[in-house]
Amino acid sequence: MVCCISLSLSFLRRHIWLTTFLFYFIFSELPKSSGFLIIEANGGLNQQRLSICDAVAVAGLLNATLFIPIFHLNSVWRDSSKFGDIFDEDFFINALKSRVDVVKELPEEIRQRFDNNISNIVNLRVKAWSSPSHYLQKVLPKLVQMGAARIAPFSNRLAQAVPANVQKLRCLANYEALRFSEPIRMLAENMVDRMVKNSSQSGGKYVSVHLRFEEDMVAFSCCEYDGGEEEKREMDIARERSWRGKFRRRGRVIRPGVNRVDGKCPLTPLEVGMMLRGMGFDNTTSVFVAAGKIYKAEKYMAPLKQMFPRLETKDTLATPEELAPFKVGCSGLHSVSSQ
Structure with missing residues (x-):
């Protein structure tokens, strides 16, 4: 019994200030x-x-x-x-x-x-x-x-x-x-208005998709696509440039096949298009794509554009002059698409 009391007192001495602080945090405003x-x-x-x-x-x-x-x-x-x-x-x-x-x-x-x-x-x-x-x-x-x-x-x-x-x-x-800041909100609202107008065939309704197939995303995932040795070399360079040895540490094993089976690979634009088709969206659907610079865009975006001809991006909805103030940092452009 004495031992239990001693342990309890020791615990209280160690934590009483923490309990007191939590009490004031929950029940009062600290002055x-x-x-x-x-x-x-x-x-x-x-x-x-x-x-x-x-x-x-x-x-x-x-x-x-x-x-x-x-x-x-x-x-x-x-x-x-x-x-x-x-x-x-x-x-x-x-x-x-x-x-x-x-x-x-x-x-x-x-x-x-x-x-x-x-x-x-x-x-x-x-x-x-x-x-x-x-x-x-x-x-x-x-x-x-x-x-x-x-x-x-x-x-x-x-x-x-x-x-x-x-x-x-x-x-x-x-x-x-x-x-978001006022300039971002204003441009985003204008883009939404234009997107609705361009979607008049479907009553102003459209699908918005956030593509994550930028080079850094593909490189970090350590997945393989269909680029062969050239792709592997490009991804090795991208990983070293951005993460400096993170993927070459002792004991680090890159297993692209396992990553794909585990569902850790970013969807290609084609795979996103197939998913949308599977959900019932046909080629008359207006689609807004929010994305950064797509890895090998000319190659990978072509199938998606073919499946959905009414595809728009921030670059097609806004003028270069409207986008110019946000090109200092990529977060500004991403915010415009996210708004």
Whole structure:
């Protein structure tokens, strides 16, 4: 009995501050910020969006002030877009103001402390899929101590299974706070209007398909198509260029046949077309294809265009002048198609 009491007291001493913090997080508004949280969202547009939602959840959990998320210049995407190029910054800040404080600039005191260089702020290495308790036990004390902390990269750095209150912050960010910037929304609305007009034969209805058959996707999948040795050589070069040795590590075995059996290979445009036909869409169906630069587009897109002559893309619905402002980074163009 004494042993049990001793163990219980030890457990309580170790976790009482965590329980107290969780109580205040759930039932009250914390009056003072724990510090400034800076995250770098990496990957493509969808990964960045997920990272932003996780960042809002973590900032709320830690009662931290979130610095407007930074987009990491990825070796694959080569995209220099900033948060405000893709999303409506002011709308994001206002939508979250009652739950999470978000700022566009760090205060002078913090900037001076780190010599006006964000990269000087200590980068806390957080493992992928870390639990809320990890952030409370490991990140929060350092955040309070230093006044600011950086987590880079921040892709998949919060566990999927989290308490309801943390998940609500994720949902608030995703469904309420994040909307595309006004230029993207305006162009996207014009493109939708044109797509509806071009689909008059079917009452303004059309099918939208997101093709993921860009070179990086094909290379990363480690699947084989019908390009033979030339394709293999191109994919080896693409993998080395973008991931520098990741696929040549000791013990790493590439098994294209197994990947295909396991359903891990991106669908070719032809396979997508066959799937649409199998669903009952005939050659009178208007189809909008959202995609990046398709791998060997001339070869692989031809069958899809033959199956669906009424096929449109952002390049056919918008003029070069309309698309020009978004060609600085690929995320802007992807956002136009995703809107």
